[in-house]
Amino acid sequence: MLEILIYILLGIGIFFNVLAGVGLLRFPDVYTRLHAGTKCTTFGSIFICGSVIILGLKMWYQGSTDGSVLAIHTVGALVAILLTNPTGAHAIARAAHKSGVEPVGAVVDSLRKKSTKKAVKKKTEVKE
Amino acid sequence: MIAFIVTTIICFITYLLLTTGSGTIGLWSREELLFGFILSLIVGFVTGRIFVKEDFRxxxxxxxxxxxxxxxxxxxxxxxxxxxxxxxxxxxxxxxxxxxxxxxxxxxxxxxxxxxxxxxxxxxxxxxxxxxxxxxxxxxxxxxxxxxxxxxxxxxxxxxxxxxxxxxxxxx
Structure with a gap:
């Protein structure tokens, strides 16, 4: 019974990770690709880690101390993924925008207005 | 002082979580408990001021x-x-x-x-x-x-x- 649950969680996780890969190929620019790359991989990894944690708890319940190692270390890995994945995506997006990559087909871009205003200010200061 | 104690306790808990299954006292061996405690004291003493800023909310x-x-x-x-x-x-x-x-x-x-x-x-x-x-x-x-x-x-x-x-x- 528990094995079926583990397989279902593993299946959901793999489905979302595959979707992230497809998204990376299909989307037009770096920002939309980051959408696919962060959300789907994090969500998929939660389910894969969940299945490993259930397996570890089951082994622990059956009396093997390896099970506790497996479960607790996987929780640690999950926390690390949840903290670092959005932070890394934010860093990449910020770097891309600073180096002048424009979002494809953007309806509105508030950030560009702000940065051009700043650049104009700097130029006028230099002239004075 | 509160910063030192808080950092030490958090470090010790993290160390214990990462070394489960190593022995017979609970889930840990005597060496791991002792060494983890000494390491947490050192880390708490060095980084307490950075880890906990001015307030304790x-x-x-x-x-x-x-x-x-x-x-x-x-x-x-x-x-x-x-x-x-x-x-x-x-x-x-x-x-x-x-x-x-x-x-x-x-x-x-x-x-x-x-x-x-x-x-x-x-x-x-x-x-x-x-x-x-x-x-x-x-x-x-x-x-x-x-x-x-x-x-x-x-x-x-x-x-x-x-x-x-x-x-x-x-x-x-």
């Missing part, structure tokens, strides 16, 4: 319980919705992107970090840049809602629902 267990409730309830639901939304866009290819500004009006660094990470992991939004003077966030939005664009900055409720209220309760 985050030591309040009510805030931790609120954080856990937030992570399991509204945050996980938002994430599930985000993934179904992105899955739909991956398959159909319909996008309408743009970068908008929101003013969540949070004051602490921890609060704005949590909000930015929550935004990145929830429906169709990705935090791109931050205005550090006013704590405004610039968000890449994959499907821009035309109604939201009327004002100077976009209302929070279109981007992050009621996350800002939760985070204000946790971190401020």
């Amino acid at each position: 985050m030591l309040n267990p009510v805030r931790w319980l609120t954080f856990i409730a937030y992570a399991i309830g509204p945050f996980f639901m938002g994430m599930a919705k985000a993934n179904i939304d992105v899955a739909y866009r991956v398959i159909t290819g319909k996008i309408n992107p743009g970068i908008v500004k929101i003013s969540p009006d949070l004051k602490t660094d921890l609060g704005i970090t949590m909000l930015a990470n929550s935004i990145t992991l929830t429906p169709g939004t990705l935090s791109v840049d931050i205005d550090e003077d006013k704590n405004d966030l610039y968000i890449h939005w994959i499907n821009v809602n035309e109604e939201a664009l009327k004002g100077e900055s976009v209302d929070c409720k279109y981007i992050c629902g009621n996350f800002d209220k939760w985070i204000r309760r946790i971190a401020e």
Whole structure:
């Protein structure tokens, strides 16, 4: 019974990770690709880690101390993924925008207005 | 002094979690317990002042319980919705992107970090840049809602629902 649950969680996780890969190929620019790359991989990894944690708890319940190692270390890995994945995506997006990559087909871009205003200010200061 | 004790306890708990299954006292061996305790004392002494800043608001267990409730309830639901939304866009290819500004009006660094990470992991939004003077966030939005664009900055409720209220309760 528990094995079926583990397989279902593993299946959901793999489905979302595959979707992230497809998204990376299909989307037009770096920002939309980051959408696919962060959300789907994090969500998929939660389910894969969940299945490993259930397996570890089951082994622990059956009396093997390896099970506790497996479960607790996987929780640690999950926390690390949840903290670092959005932070890394934010860093990449910020770097891309600073180096002048424009979002494809953007309806509105508030950030560009702000940065051009700043650049104009700097130029006028230099002239004075 | 409180900073030193808090950092030592957190380090010791982390060490114990990473070395389960090594022996017979509970789950740990005597050597691991002793060595972990000495290491935590050293780390707590050296980094206590960096780890805990001037105030101790985050030591309040009510805030931790609120954080856990937030992570399991509204945050996980938002994430599930985000993934179904992105899955739909991956398959159909319909996008309408743009970068908008929101003013969540949070004051602490921890609060704005949590909000930015929550935004990145929830429906169709990705935090791109931050205005550090006013704590405004610039968000890449994959499907821009035309109604939201009327004002100077976009209302929070279109981007992050009621996350800002939760985070204000946790971190401020």
